[in-house]
Amino acid sequence: MTARPRPKAFPAATVLGYPRIGPRRELKRALESYWNGRTGRDDLAATGRELRAATWRRLRDLGVETPPSNTFSLYDHVLDTAVLLGAVPERYRDAEDVTFAMARGTDGVAPLRMTKWFDTNYHYIVPEVGAGTVFELAGDKPLREVAEARELGIETRPVLLGPVTFLLLAEAAPGSPAGFTPLHRLDAVLEVYARLLAALAAEGVGWVQLDEPALVADRTDAELVATRVAYERLGGLADRPGLFVASYFGDLGAALPVLAETPIEAIGLDLDRGREILGRPDLGSLAGKTVVAGVVPGRNVWHADLDDALDTLRFLRGRVGEVTVGTSCSLLHVPHDLDLETGLDPDLRRRLAFADQKVGEVVTLAGLLAAAPAGADPVAPPVRARAAAKATEATQATDLAGESRRSPYPVRAAAQAEHLRLPPLPVTTIGSFPQTGGIRGARAALTAGKITNERYERLVESEIERAVRLQERLGVDVLVHGEPERNDMVQYFAEHLDGFATTRHGWVQSYGSRCTRPPILHGDVSRPEPITVGWARYARSLTPKPVKGMLTGPVTITAWSFIREDLPLPAVFGQVADAIRGEVADLEAAGVSIIQVDEPALRELLPLRRADQDAYLEHAVGAYRRATSVAADRTQIHTHLCYSDAATVLTAIDALDADVTTIESARSQARIVADPALGSFGRGLGPGVYDIHSPRVPGTAEVAALIEAILAVLPAERVWVNPDCGLKTRTYEQVEAGLANVVAAAASVRERLGA
Ligand code: GLN
Numbered sequence: 001m002t003a004r005p006r007p008k009a010f011p012a013a014t015v016l017g018y019p020r021i022g023p024r025r026e027l028k029r030a031l032e033s034y035w036n037g038r039t040g041r042d043d044l045a046a047t048g049r050e051l052r053a054a055t056w057r058r059l060r061d062l063g064v065e066t067p068p069s070n071t072f073s074l075y076d077h078v079l080d081t082a083v084l085l086g087a088v089p090e091r092y093r094d095a096e097d098v099t100f101a102m103a104r105g106t107d108g109v110a111p112l113r114m115t116k117w118f119d120t121n122y123h124y125i126v127p128e129v130g131a132g133t134v135f136e137l138a139g140d141k142p143l144r145e146v147a148e149a150r151e152l153g154i155e156t157r158p159v160l161l162g163p164v165t166f167l168l169l170a171e172a173a174p175g176s177p178a179g180f181t182p183l184h185r186l187d188a189v190l191e192v193y194a195r196l197l198a199a200l201a202a203e204g205v206g207w208v209q210l211d212e213p214a215l216v217a218d219r220t221d222a223e224l225v226a227t228r229v230a231y232e233r234l235g236g237l238a239d240r241p242g243l244f245v246a247s248y249f250g251d252l253g254a255a256l257p258v259l260a261e262t263p264i265e266a267i268g269l270d271l272d273r274g275r276e277i278l279g280r281p282d283l284g285s286l287a288g289k290t291v292v293a294g295v296v297p298g299r300n301v302w303h304a305d306l307d308d309a310l311d312t313l314r315f316l317r318g319r320v321g322e323v324t325v326g327t328s329c330s331l332l333h334v335p336h337d338l339d340l341e342t343g344l345d346p347d348l349r350r351r352l353a354f355a356d357q358k359v360g361e362v363v364t365l366a367g368l369l370a371a372a373p374a375g376a377d378p379v380a381p382p383v384r385a386r387a388a389a390k391a392t393e394a395t396q397a398t399d400l401a402g403e404s405r406r407s408p409y410p411v412r413a414a415a416q417a418e419h420l421r422l423p424p425l426p427v428t429t430i431g432s433f434p435q436t437g438g439i440r441g442a443r444a445a446l447t448a449g450k451i452t453n454e455r456y457e458r459l460v461e462s463e464i465e466r467a468v469r470l471q472e473r474l475g476v477d478v479l480v481h482g483e484p485e486r487n488d489m490v491q492y493f494a495e496h497l498d499g500f501a502t503t504r505h506g507w508v509q510s511y512g513s514r515c516t517r518p519p520i521l522h523g524d525v526s527r528p529e530p531i532t533v534g535w536a537r538y539a540r541s542l543t544p545k546p547v548k549g550m551l552t553g554p555v556t557i558t559a560w561s562f563i564r565e566d567l568p569l570p571a572v573f574g575q576v577a578d579a580i581r582g583e584v585a586d587l588e589a590a591g592v593s594i595i596q597v598d599e600p601a602l603r604e605l606l607p608l609r610r611a612d613q614d615a616y617l618e619h620a621v622g623a624y625r626r627a628t629s630v631a632a633d634r635t636q637i638h639t640h641l642c643y644s645d646a647a648t649v650l651t652a653i654d655a656l657d658a659d660v661t662t663i664e665s666a667r668s669q670a671r672i673v674a675d676p677a678l679g680s681f682g683r684g685l686g687p688g689v690y691d692i693h694s695p696r697v698p699g700t701a702e703v704a705a706l707i708e709a710i711l712a713v714l715p716a717e718r719v720w721v722n723p724d725c726g727l728k729t730r731t732y733e734q735v736e737a738g739l740a741n742v743v744a745a746a747a748s749v750r751e752r753l754g755a
């Protein structure tokens with residue numbers, strides 16, 4: 001075997017990835033117009049090409065010599081990886097567009113499951129891998145992007161999802177034998193990676209980045225063995241580019257020595273969230289590899305502390321030798337460019353860095369590192385000033401423990417039954433109704449100063465009336481006002497609370513074409529005046545039926561914002577919880593007897609390491625209880641969460657002590673029903689029976705079957721009937737048809753129950 005020539009030096013400054021949606025959400029527009037049939041495949045491809053070219057040029061102009069490629073995706077990079085490896089389940093193979101069929105479903109076939117990418121608000125499509133999946137190199141996207149960049153005169157480093165993370169994120173195909181896990185297919189997958197690496201090497205590609213964020217979570221011995229096998233195998237190939245394995249979102253823990261012993265040439269460390277690694281005695285085992293030091297945080301919007309980052313880089317250089325500067329993770333999770341954001345308060349603006357500004361920091365640090373004499377590098381890990389401040393303030397953190405409702409659940413349930421007099425299996429929705437073109441246009445016109453606030457409010461009222469009338473006509477039992485006034489469930493509250501700033505262009509991809517603009521929590525939170533009470537009053541005035549008040553919970557507001565890093569998380573939770581508590585009290589005082597406090601993000605900030613999870617959940621639950629415990633016994637508190645594999649947090653959901661919990665379920669074919677933890681769930685529960693993520697309208701019999709499956713494990717008096725989530729992304733036509741079937745299904749089951 002011929003020895004591989006050592007790859008040429010890793011670039012001194014790099015980023016692990018870059019936003020792909022476009023500074024003006026060009027990708028979103030192109031996707032949606034393609035899906036609506038307004039434009040063709042060629043137009044979509046052209047937008048993709050323009051965005052990639054703009055990204056590579058931008059990064060090069062900012063000083064990144066070898067920008068990453070293959071970070072672009074029309075939908076999701078995990079999905080792209082599945083398609084590239086040939087892992088396309090049989091049922092999608094005949095679709096006109098296989099990738100979009102897997103992501104969004106087709107008329108006859110439901111989409112693959114989607115879930116959160118680690119502890120971020122980005123969602124990936126969960127690949128299905130079975131014992132019979134035929135892996136093959138089924139595409140050439142990474143190669144095409146290399147060639148495309150070369151046409152612009154730019155040499156790139158293709159980024160691939162690593163084989164271990166790919167398999168750990170995949171789920172076993174339906175019908176897999178007991179005990180099968182996708183990782184069993186490692187050898188077959190490595191075969192394809194080997195072919196791909198050979199093809200890239202044949203094109204003269206110098207380096208490939210393999211992303212392995214799964215290695216920062218707790219891993220079993222078998223998983224660590226798989227990691228060793230994977231990188232010994234790929235590292236041992238004669239024909240391959242230099243291998244850069246990137247870890248991010250935490251520290252490598254037990255995977256560090258495993259990777260250190262494999263023949264990969266470069267390793268990426270997240271020195272924002274995985275800073276513990278600096279204190280490890282075995283850090284020196286990385287000597288001989290290039291360490292790509294992720295000192296510029298990719299998960300927040302604050303300027304990096306350049307002094308601290310430089311100290312970190314120099315300390316590392318002293319320990320391991322070869323150090324280059326990178327971001328802690330892909331910049332996918334931050335907005336493109338602060339320069340677009342002209343309306344922010346100048347004092348706040350000075351403290352901020354979006355993707356392009358972070359790239360600038362990386363390049364600056366690479367220059368500073370090169371200029372600093374290596375002989376004088378510090379021998380002790382730097383103590384981060386911000387971390388130190390955090391630690392002292394942690395002791396003064398708002399105490400979130402010990403908040404509870406006046407009476408235990410059974411007492412409250414009786415008081416509520418008496419007060420509300422609802423039928424069995426009450427039908428409700430999760431809150432939002434379709435955001436029509438009309439209301440979005442009105443909001444844009446208001447922002448542009450083209451209509452008055454009074455005019456806007458009348459338009460919101462007519463949308464509320466439309467939603468209320470529809471629900472009355474369909475026979476929904478607990479109504480909602482439909483949230484037409486909300487651009488977004490978090491941004492809306494941030495706009496009405498002090499301590500937050502909101503942006504105009506600060507979009508971050510959430511999934512596919514969907515983006516959010518996370519607010520920036522920069523000061524102390526307070527609520528200058530009631531936020532939702534006026535709309536709730538108006539909705540109630542329209543109907544004798546109960547209308548739920550609708551609030552976003554403190555954990556979700558925090559999780560979906562960029563938050564302060566000088567405060568410990570529980571202190572941030574506490575401030576936001578107090579603001580929401582005030583709103584709960586005001587709604588109740590206005591006569592609203594059912595108040596829903598949504599926490600779809602409860603699990604999102606759940607630490608990746610088990611050892612840290614209990615403390616987090618305790619704080620999150622504490623925040624929720626602080627926000628809701630002000631309600632009287634007869635006020636029914638609802639909460640809503642957006643995922644079905646509740647088992648991991650079911651105890652925490654129970655601890656929220658909400659009277660009713662609605663939860664996503666239909667999308668995963670009511671898997672929750674099989675969850676053994678469900679039997680012990682002691683409060684009202686509404687597992688979704690209508691998958692609203694897809695335009696498909698479920699039939700009455702299908703919904704009734706889901707309700708029956710739920711009734712097989714939960715007592716009827718605690719079951720609610722509702723969709724999986726809010727209806728805002730659907731059309732009125734779909735919603736009307738879907739809800740009519742949900743109401744009819746509930747009626748038929750009630751009849752069978754003899755109610
Ligand atoms: N009440 C919100 C809605 O219906 C909840 C959304 C969510 O769970 N993400 O839109």
Ligand code: ZN
Binds near residue numbers: 430640641
């Ligand atoms: Zn939801």
